[in-house]
Amino acid sequence: MSETHNTSPYKGSGQLTREPFLFYEMRITAKLMSEGLEESEVVKRIVDDNLFQYPTEKSLASMSKACIARLHALNDNNLIQAVATRSMDTAKQICLYAMMKRYRLVWDFMLTVIGEKYRLQEFSFGKKDINVFFMQIQEQDDCVSSWSDSTMKKIRQVLIKVLVENGYLDHIKSEHLNPVLLNPTLEDAIRNNKDDGVFPAFNYFLQGE
Numbered sequence: 001m002s003e004t005h006n007t008s009p010y011k012g013s014g015q016l017t018r019e020p021f022l023f024y025e026m027r028i029t030a031k032l033m034s035e036g037l038e039e040s041e042v043v044k045r046i047v048d049d050n051l052f053q054y055p056t057e058k059s060l061a062s063m064s065k066a067c068i069a070r071l072h073a074l075n076d077n078n079l080i081q082a083v084a085t086r087s088m089d090t091a092k093q094i095c096l097y098a099m100m101k102r103y104r105l106v107w108d109f110m111l112t113v114i115g116e117k118y119r120l121q122e123f124s125f126g127k128k129d130i131n132v133f134f135m136q137i138q139e140q141d142d143c144v145s146s147w148s149d150s151t152m153k154k155i156r157q158v159l160i161k162v163l164v165e166n167g168y169l170d171h172i173k174s175e176h177l178n179p180v181l182l183n184p185t186l187e188d189a190i191r192n193n194k195d196d197g198v199f200p201a202f203n204y205f206l207q208g209e
Helices: 003-007 013-017 023-034 039-048 060-073 077-085 088-102 104-120 127-140 149-165 184-192 196-202
Strands: none
Touching: 013 104, 013 149, 023 039, 023 060, 023 077, 023 088, 039 060, 060 088, 077 088, 077 184, 088 104, 088 149, 088 184, 088 196, 104 127, 104 149, 104 196, 127 149, 184 196
């Protein structure tokens, strides 16, 4: 693997084909972490009791570790607790932030495509928007340009489903972006993390922007 691949900010984003939004799994993992279990204990509980209800045991450990990594990316125990206990809409929005923190590709997509549309009050959305986004990062990054067409297609599907899960789109074929509201709990955590730059992805703009 070339040095460019190793230093790519998108290194690891290909995992999105196997690790989509995972809300159900994130909720379960957050509950176990909130109980004070060590990471190894969380994984063991999920695997031993098949808490994700997967048909085979093979992917349980890897998926539980992926969820743990995303929850740690939040850098906020209160948010982990919120994923475990708050309303579905609130927990999903926090899970989206966790996904953005974990995967640079999701971060960039939510900011440069979705956030920019909110900034411009341009609510049309379609395949073209995602295709342009991928073309731009392929031109800039050798790692992304090396991905197969099937990988790109699967990641596109993951991104669309994330938007549907969080109310940005009504369904996977929707061509209209809905306005969303940033949950106050997440807003406070984002400020504490000094991540104010992520606000546009949640249709939230600071005064003067």
